[in-house]
Amino acid sequence: MAAAPPPESPKPRPTRAEAIAAQLADDIVAGRLKPGAALDEASLAAQFSVSRTPVREALRQLAPTGLVQAVPRRGCVVAVPDAAQLAEMFVVMAELEAMAAAHCAMAMTPHERRGLERQIASMAGMVRAGDVSAYRAANVAFHHLIYAGAHNGYLTEIATATRRRLAPFRAAQLEAPDRMRKSHEEHVAIVTAIQRGDAAGAAAALRAHIGVTERTWIAMAGSRRPDAA
Amino acid sequence: MAAAPPPESPKPRPTRAEAIAAQLADDIVAGRLKPGAALDEASLAAQFSVSRTPVREALRQLAPTGLVQAVPRRGCVVAVPDAAQLAEMFVVMAELEAMAAAHCAMAMTPHERRGLERQIASMAGMVRAGDVSAYRAANVAFHHLIYAGAHNGYLTEIATATRRRLAPFRAAQLEAPDRMRKSHEEHVAIVTAIQRGDAAGAAAALRAHIGVTERTWIAMAGSRRPDAA
């Protein structure tokens, strides 16, 4: 009778539009649909073997999430945030995750803390093995453990949304040499702070973690000055 | 070549669906549509003198914002967050606004600071006159000045969304005789901290204003006390 963490499961059976929206979102987040790509209703309809109607509804659902940009009579394109917007989102995400980490430090249950330890141990193995793709997936899971530990569904919601929106621009982040190892060390620092109940330390560690990520991205994005905020 | 603060104006001319979505959102936020009310497509279509199609698109746009709850084959209702969810959202909103206030303290331009002073002065007059309805509107404007002063469009976006979602449940908050005066005093404290560049103080003042102290936040993490404002 334990309440499910998201107390609402409004998805007894997804409708076509929802399935298409989920698929498109996934394609965008995974980078299969590149920022700026035009989303033609007719083509998508043909591609999914449905009429334009569900495709339109899917796009209209995606627009408020920020994954696609809709201009009233000119169709939709995959969102292309400029450098300043990305910087803003990184700043906010750092704060959101810091908030979650602080909360974790104070309120995580023993069971959740064990889960965190297990995740860290598992990821340590991936680092040793150099398995970047496994590490990438585990990284998402790790951050979701932090969200869950904060026991705040709304925080989880907006942090997840922010992370998704930034995902296309962080895809290659772990490719940078030695980044995976550094990332893991930062994770360890975060978990250590959480485990000893150091809320401020956990928040700071997470801010630093995201901050480094942002800098890494800026370095890879080219040679623009990294003070866009 | 000066970049416009919102470099995108994706609303050359709103489409029917967008107009309906805006109208519905407004009705929900203003409390004219009460939480739990069923949103029948046909009725709404008749009411707006359009077909079901734009109404459906409007509802699909509103669903991701959290203002309405959509169940796949059972229609939409005005969202009814329970006490725990409301408490979560208040906590997050307090942190978002605290974040904004901290940024304001450090980065507001002189022009923006003068605007803040003017707003406070104007609201002081409303308090003296006991004009609750004018104060209510000015209060929203005040908080939006804080958002704007943070110079972070994404933060503004999610803070505004959160505030909108909570609006239906804060409608009567200022009706308490002394609440308006207290609220104004808190605003003054916030502005004072911002004007002297005290980021931590501004953040703390805003947290207190929203009514969620850090301790409340911590307590709520474990035990889910339904102490929604």
Add this chain to the structure above:
DNA sequence: ACCGGCCACCGTGTATGCAACGCGCGGCGA
């Protein structure tokens, strides 16, 4: 009288058709 299954109504989900708007190209004039 209570319970179970059946049926009909209501509302949503999807498809199709038509009209309007935006855009690009070609022609005309300066």
Add this chain to the structure above:
DNA sequence: TCGCCGCGCGTTGCATACACGGTGGCCGGT
């Protein structure tokens, strides 16, 4: 040669029509 105007095409916006699923009530059985 360059700029402006008008026209045609493609795409989106909206309306209408049909199909599927869900819900509530009715009826027969126990």
